[in-house]
Amino acid sequence: MAESSEVNAMFDHLEDLEKSRTDWKIKVRVTRLWPTSNAESGVVKGFNLILLDDDNYHLHAYVYPDTWKAIGKDVKEGGVYIIESFQVRDTYGRLRPVSTNVDLRFLNSTKIQPVEDDIMIPLHKFEILEVGDLIEPGGQSEVDENPEYALDVIGMIEEWEPASRVPTRYGERETLRFKLSNGRVSYGVCLWGELAVTVSKEYESEKKKPVVAIIASSKLTTFRQELQIGALPSTRIYLNLNIEAVELFRKRLEAEGYKSPVVARRATITPTPATPVLMFSLRHLTEKITSLAEKSTVMVTFKISDIEDKENWWYYACQSCHEEVEKVERKYKCTVCPRSFSYGEKRFRLLVLADDNSFASTVLLTDRVVKRLEQTTVTNLMNSSKEAPISEMPSVLKNIVGKTVTVKISLSKSNVDGDSNIYRAVDLCEGSVSGKKAAEYSPITKFPSFDQSQTDDYVVCLETPTSSDSVSKKIKMEP
Structure with a gap:
């Protein structure tokens, strides 16, 4: 039988959050924050945050003032935080700030812990x-x-x-x-x-x-x-x-010969407990695969023996759902969303031979896993080896061969049906990461913040976040 083990070394992906539970634990950067307030009275009805994780996936979160006071934390734009226990809801309304289909609602029981900066979480995410x-x-x-x-x-x-x-x-x-x-x-x-x-x-x-x-x-x-x-x-x-x-x-x-014009013109919920993640050997996984369900996750430890496909080591991904996009003329078209973008996001995709001494199999290492292993991004690698063709795999990626890693594998329908023995590794245990390298960064300018003291003596209006004056420095509330 497979050995059962609850894994606490990793955080939940923003992309995997759903409504059945509240006992989530995420590690994110707050890329933007702003208040929802009444335009005439200035009374703040709530606070909004955009959260971004190391898989470059972002979500919108909303907090009522009395809830923020109960949490009692100071949050700054650009900071990295571990956030636990919150509600996940379907998104609704118009002019939503991000294109994801769920958002977060903080509860009085929500815990927020500031942590050291994580260079693998980008400073910004745009569509x-x-x-x-x-x-x-x-x-x-x-x-x-x-x-x-x-x-x-x-x-x-x-x-x-x-x-x-x-x-x-x-x-x-x-x-x-x-x-x-x-x-x-x-x-x-x-x-x-x-x-x-x-x-x-x-x-x-x-x-x-x-x-x-x-x-x-x-x-x-x-x-x-x-x-x-x-x-x-x-x-x-x-x-x-x-x-x-x-x-x-x-x-x-x-x-294209662009020249700028010279002359200007004026013109509370009971959570469902998280399902324990099972630890499998590659042999046990292959033998027990039909007893598992699609999208279930398992943990596997193995040694990377070789890189199977050295040409397709990266791909252009949809900025929203991360599926591969097709380049048509100057645009990148996603057939899953479906949406079109001016730019495709470059993401790792490495097919490797995995061996744990019991069995050998093929595993696809996703962008999140490779970034954690190499502490860098596709863009950084391309910039550091501009003389090599972009299709040629940088030699630094070959350093992962021989490494022993513990990964979380998400099973596809093809895996469960026995049609495919290529497993998709979607996360890496923190213990598998060693050393630090410079990641893709952007300059930090002015980052606003708000703290629990700013919510004293304010009326909470239980409304959907609506329009208010834009604020770019600090959220202020007047007594």
Whole structure:
């Protein structure tokens, strides 16, 4: 019989969270946070967080003020935290900040523990669309003012107008206007309040011009018969961010002869206990496979004897579901979502021969496993060996041959039916990772935070998160 063992060395994947339990344990970076507040009174109804794990999967989380006070923790944007015990719900509503189908609701029993930075969790995650791809040529003539998802848009800043103060029904407010362009198509952008002030200061301090901007969580609107990109409470704007998508966008426009215009114009729940993860040998796994179910997970320890396929060591993945995408002209099309993106996410995929002295089998090491083993990313490896063809596997990956690892294997229907003996390793025990290398990083600018003291004496409005003023520095609540 297989030996039973509960594994506590690993964290749950954000991608695997579902509604049947609350006793989850995740390790994530808070990439964004903002309040949901009443535009007129300023009363904060709740807090929103975008959580990102080391598999580059992100989810939206929501916290009521009284719940945050009960948790009693200080959370900063950009920080890494272990979070335990929370509710998982189906997403609903429009203009959601990420395209995942579940979100998290923190409970009074939720535990949040700050930990040291983890270089394998990226600083940012975007589902990027080029500004020229917002509406297809000859496509729709009317804009959906309330689409299902918010947009992450990339483009060059043009026709910059300095921030100014204008009268509104809420009193005088700062406003900022500019165009976002790809050299052929441009959209107006109008920002208000604290977001306008912050972006204005950052733009003026940027030395590299023209400036490439990523407007995260935005919407497409129509103003005076002109298409514009509008901001939401969740909107953040990143200028000249040090990530591959920005560099590729800039290089492509430069290759096409892009020149920036010189003249500017003005115009409480009982949790279901987690199922113990069983430890199998490769022989036991093969013999007992028909007694297991699809998507069940098992632990296996083996030695990596060889790398089977040295050519297909990486692939372009969907930014949302991580399935392989097809490149059609300049776009990457996912048939699972289905969605199209301007950029494909590069992810590891290594087919290896596994041997545990009882049996030998073929195992597919996913991106999460290889990143943990090598402490690097596909992009970093390509950048460090630019002279070699991108299809040629970097020699550093061959260092995993001979290593003994303990992995979590997720069984497919083909495995259970006996049609395939290639097993998919979806996670790696922390004990299998040794040494540290530099991972793909982006510069940290200003990171807001909020703590439990900010929720004192506030009315909790039990409503779905709705629109509010954008906040980009610190969430403030007035007594």
